[in-house]
Amino acid sequence: xxxxxxxxxxxxxxxxxxxxxxxxxxxxxxxxxxxxxxxxxxxxxxxxxxxxxxxxxxxxxxxxxxxxxxxxxxxxxxxxxxxxxxxxxxxxxxxxxxxxxxxxxxxxxxxxxxxxxxxxxxxxxxxxxxxxxxxxxxxxxxxxxxxxxxxxxxxxxxxxxxxxxxxxxxxxxxxxxxxxxxxxxxxxxxxxxxxxxxxxxxxxxxxxxxxxxxxxxxxxxxxxxxxxxxxxxxxxxxxxxxxxxxxxxxxxxxxxxxxxxxxxxxxxxxxxxxxxxxxxxxxxxxxxxxxxxxxxxxxxxxxxxxxxxxxxxxxxxxxxxxxxxxxxxx
Amino acid sequence: xxxxxxxxxxxxxxxxxxxxxxxxxxxxxxxxxxxxxxxxxxxxxxxxxxxxxxxxxxxxxxxxxxxxxxxxxxxxxxxxxxxxxxxxxxxxxxxxxxxxxxxxxxxxxxxxxxxxxxxxxxxxxxxxxxxxxxxxxxxxxxxxxxxxxxxxxxxxxxxxxxxxxxxxxxxxxxxxxxxxxxxxxxxxxxxxxxxxxxxxxxxxxxxxxxxxxxxxxxxxxxxxxxxxxxxxxxxxxxxxxxxxxxxxxxxxxxxxxxxxxxxxxxxxxxxxxxxxxxxxxxxxxxxxxxxxxxxxxxxx
Numbered sequence: 106x107x108x109x110x111x112x113x114x115x116x117x118x119x120x121x122x123x124x125x126x127x128x129x130x131x132x133x134x135x136x137x138x139x140x141x142x143x144x145x146x147x148x149x150x151x152x153x154x155x156x157x158x159x160x161x162x163x164x165x166x167x168x169x170x171x172x173x174x175x176x177x178x179x180x181x182x183x184x185x186x187x188x189x190x191x192x193x194x195x196x197x198x199x200x201x202x203x204x205x206x207x208x209x210x211x212x213x214x215x216x217x218x219x220x221x222x223x224x225x226x227x228x229x230x231x232x233x234x235x236x237x238x239x240x241x242x243x244x245x246x247x248x249x250x251x252x253x254x255x256x257x258x259x260x261x262x263x264x265x266x267x268x269x270x271x272x273x274x275x276x277x278x279x280x281x282x283x284x285x286x287x288x289x290x291x292x293x294x295x296x297x298x299x300x301x302x303x304x305x306x307x308x309x310x311x312x313x314x315x316x317x318x319x320x321x322x323x324x325x326x327x328x329x330x331x332x333x334x335x336x337x338x339x340x341x342x343x344x345x346x347x348x349x350x351x352x353x354x355x356x357x358x359x360x361x362x363x364x365x366x367x368x369x370x371x372x373x374x375x376x377x378x379x380x381x382x383x384x385x386x387x388x389x390x391x392x393x394x395x396x397x398x399x400x401x402x403x404x405x406x407x408x409x410x411x412x413x414x415x416x417x418x419x420x421x422x423x424x425x426x427x428x429x430x431x432x433x434x435x
Numbered sequence: 436x437x438x439x440x441x442x443x444x445x446x447x448x449x450x451x452x453x454x455x456x457x458x459x460x461x462x463x464x465x466x467x468x469x470x471x472x473x474x475x476x477x478x479x480x481x482x483x484x485x486x487x488x489x490x491x492x493x494x495x496x497x498x499x500x501x502x503x504x505x506x507x508x509x510x511x512x513x514x515x516x517x518x519x520x521x522x523x524x525x526x527x528x529x530x531x532x533x534x535x536x537x538x539x540x541x542x543x544x545x546x547x548x549x550x551x552x553x554x555x556x557x558x559x560x561x562x563x564x565x566x567x568x569x570x571x572x573x574x575x576x577x578x579x580x581x582x583x584x585x586x587x588x589x590x591x592x593x594x595x596x597x598x599x600x601x602x603x604x605x606x607x608x609x610x611x612x613x614x615x616x617x618x619x620x621x622x623x624x625x626x627x628x629x630x631x632x633x634x635x636x637x638x639x640x641x642x643x644x645x646x647x648x649x650x651x652x653x654x655x656x657x658x659x660x661x662x663x664x665x666x667x668x669x670x671x672x673x674x675x676x677x678x679x680x681x682x683x684x685x686x687x688x689x690x691x692x693x694x695x696x697x698x699x700x701x702x703x704x705x706x707x708x709x710x711x712x713x714x715x716x717x718x719x720x721x722x723x724x725x726x727x728x729x730x731x732x733x734x735x
Contacts, residue, residue: 160481194514203513210480211513215504221470222505225477232459232483255470262465415550417510417518417573 109377111153111310112369113385115145118169119366120393121178122341125168125185128397129345134185138199141169143308143340146365147272148173150313151240151333154321160208160230160239162223164272165200166339167212170242174207178393182400190403194410208237216277217243217250220269224256227265227330238266238324246277248291257330261298264329268320271334272307278343279351292334300330307337308363311372340364436462436471437488446490447526447585472498472523476505479521484570492527492579493539506575507550522569524578527555528620528670529718531582534709540619540670542579543677546648553647554601555579557622559592561645565600572601579647581620581670604651606658610640613695613731614658616681617668618644621719625668628724639728647677652684659685663694664731668724673701696734698727 122142128134141148148169152161155174163170171181176192184191185199192204200214210226213219223241230237247253248271260267271291275282283289295302301323305316313335320331338360342349349357373382440450441463454461464471468489475485489495495502502523509519529538545553552574556562562580569576607622608629617625622643629639640658644651659665665685667678678699685697700719708714 162477192514193512193516196514197512201508201512203509203517205513205516210477215500218473218500218505221473221501222477222480224470225474225479226481227477228474229478229481229483232478251467252470252473255465255467256473258465259467259470259474263462414515415511416552417515417520419573420571 108369108373109385111149111314112366112373113389114149114173115310115366115369116386116389117178117392118145118148118172120389121172121181122168124393124397126341135187136198137344137346138185139166139344140341141166141339143360143364144272144274144337145169146310146313146368147270147307147335147337150310151242151270151317151335153310153314154317155238155240158208158235158237160210160223160226160237162210162219162226162239162241163212164219164242164244164247165212165214165216166244167202167242168199171202171204171209171212174204174209176202176204176207176209178396179399182397183403186400186403188400188403188405189410190400194414195406196414217247217252219243220247220250220252220256223267223269224260224265227260227267228263230266231263236325238268238321240268240270240321242270242272244277245271245273245275245282245291246280247271248294249286257295257298257300257332260330261300264327266324266327267330268317268324269330269332270317271332272337273334274337274339276339276343276351279347281351290334292332295332300332302332302334304334304336307335308360308365309368310365436464436475436485438464438466438490440488445488447582449524449526449580449585450488468494468497469500473501473505475521475523476501476509476519479506479519479575480509480517484520484522486522486524486570489523489525491537492525492541493536495523495525495541495545498523502545502551502575502577503548507548509550510574511550518573519575520570520573521575522566522578523575524566524580526582526585527579528581528583529707529714530620532709532711532714535706538707538714540579540581542577542647543669543671543675543679545577546677546680550574552576552601552649553579554645555581555619555647556600556645557581557584557619557643559587559589561600561605561643563593564598565645568599568601576601579619583620584623601646602649602651603646604654605643605645606654607641607643608639610638611662612638613664613666613728614640614642614655614662615666615668615724615728616642616644616655616678618647618677619670621668621670624719624721625724628721628728631721632725632728637728637732644677650680650684652688655681655685656688659689660692663692665693665697666724666727666731667699667701668719668727669699669701670718671701672704673699674704676701696731698731700724700727
């Protein structure tokens with residue numbers, strides 16, 4: 106993936122998130138949301154190491170992962186607006202967006218809730234012998250859930266092709282990671298499970314990509330799971346109503362100076378004219394605006410749609426058996 | 436997948452020698468219910484039909500997040516893109532002195548979870564038929580097995596017939612005086628009660644619910660409209676139990692037909708004690724069921 110494409114993706118994420126933030130501040134979006142402004146390099150860097158058939162499991166802060174994997178902004182907007190054309194018909198909302206055609210197994214509203222699911226996808230890949238891997242995003246907060254430990258244990262023992270990516274932005278909501286954990290690094294926990302790990306600067310997309318490629322190779326080669334920790338920072342609050350009283354403005358400024366987009370732009374400007382870069386920005390800005398307009402035109406759910414769709418239709422055993430030419434006799 | 440299901444064959448021997456016949460598909464897990472249930476969700480989302488064993492029903496509590504917030508929600512919250520064809524089977528019930536964390540029949544907690552089906556067969560034939568249906572059902576199914584029913588033998592049972600069991604109750608005994616509904620081991624106890632009372636001239640209709648969610652209200656309502664009386668029997672708590680749901684629905688629909696009392700038999704609001712004598716006081720027995728049936732016959 107070339108630098109321009111990666112930058113475009115990161116910029117798309119940034120402008121998407123900023124638009125969502127703006128919409129919330131004007132009361133045009135309901136519920137809550139968890140933006141990944143500042144963490145774009147972590148998302149695009151990791152996903153750029155994947156192929157379309159690889160699975161991704163995400164977190165409550167998953168718009169960046171979604172867009173990096175190829176989700177289209179208008180359908181994400183439609184989902185946030187609760188409309189029929191949302192990826193999940195508006196029923197899941199920001200924290201429960203699954204896109205089967207992109208092999209995106211869902212953003213997740215439970216901290217650490219996706220980790221076992223990603224592990225299951227890994228087991229699925231191994232059992233079927235498919236040429237896939239699964240990336241599981243989670244945060245520093247989730248690294249203290251039981252599911253993290255249980256899942257890494259199982260993945261390591263069963264040698265599952267799962268790359269566990271911890272986006273360590275130092276805060277689980279308002280709680281500083283170093284206040285509730287003995288060590289600052291999460292990657293060291295890999296030693297307990299005997300799996301390889303790497304720590305990487307999560308503000309540098311190129312470095313994240315290189316690290317991800319190495320970790321993905323471990324999984325793809327059948328050597329089992331790996332743990333990648335990206336050191337990153339969210340410039341925004343945890344969710345829409347966060348005054349960020351738990352961190353200093355100095356700390357924020359320090360990290361903002363390392364804005365992944367600024368870094369990418371600096372590299373691009375070595376080979377590109379400012380006008381061309383501005384053109385990309387304008388194009389992307391328009392893409393987001395158009396996407397939002399398109400989403401607004403999508404319909405809301407009626408009563409039948411709202412209360413329907415709880416149970417999946419099933420085949421009878423007879424139908425299923427005939428379809429698969431299976432025998433039901435022992 | 437589950438704990439000790441390989442050579443050991445599962446805590447209650449249910450897995451048997453499946454690990455020998457299908458070694459690639461029988462996975463003994465570490466003690467990580469919360470996560471291996473999630474592993475099964477991931478398998479189900481990516482094309483497999485996993486069957487998870489949770490060693491004792493009481494341990495479902497460890498897997499609640501993956502069952503309630505994930506498995507049961509998947510089809511709905513993802514707008515129908517994805518299904519979660521997962522079976523969770525679990526040995527349930529008491530009467531063995533195992534104490535408060537190894538004895539529960541807590542299926543009532545799960546019927547309140549939208550998106551989750553719950554079955555609790557009471558015969559080998561139904562266990563066989565329900566399991567096949569549960570596996571092929573594209574929704575998560577909680578399959579409740581009562582430990583005391585593992586000993587019931589029936590060599591003729593394991594022949595597949597295509598009659599649907601999920602969402603269909605079974606009429607164990609037809610009668611005209613009172614409708615008795617139960618499920619799982621409750622059916623065993625209620626059967627004894629009902630046949631003893633038949634000798635006293637009380638003609639009870641016994642229904643084995645078999646499937647708790649979906650619930651076969653058609654069969655229940657038809658029966659109550661015929662008999663005019665209802666006794667619900669379960670091993671779980673009366674307060675907030677399966678009977679609470681059955682009785683509520685019957686009251687909503689069949690009130691004009693009621694010509695007696697509607698009663699529930701079950702456990703009081705007490706944890707299940709380990710001491711066998713104490714356990715006898717807490718869990719329902721045939722005597723209690725007979726008293727309830729007799730009391731249901733009239734208001735006076």
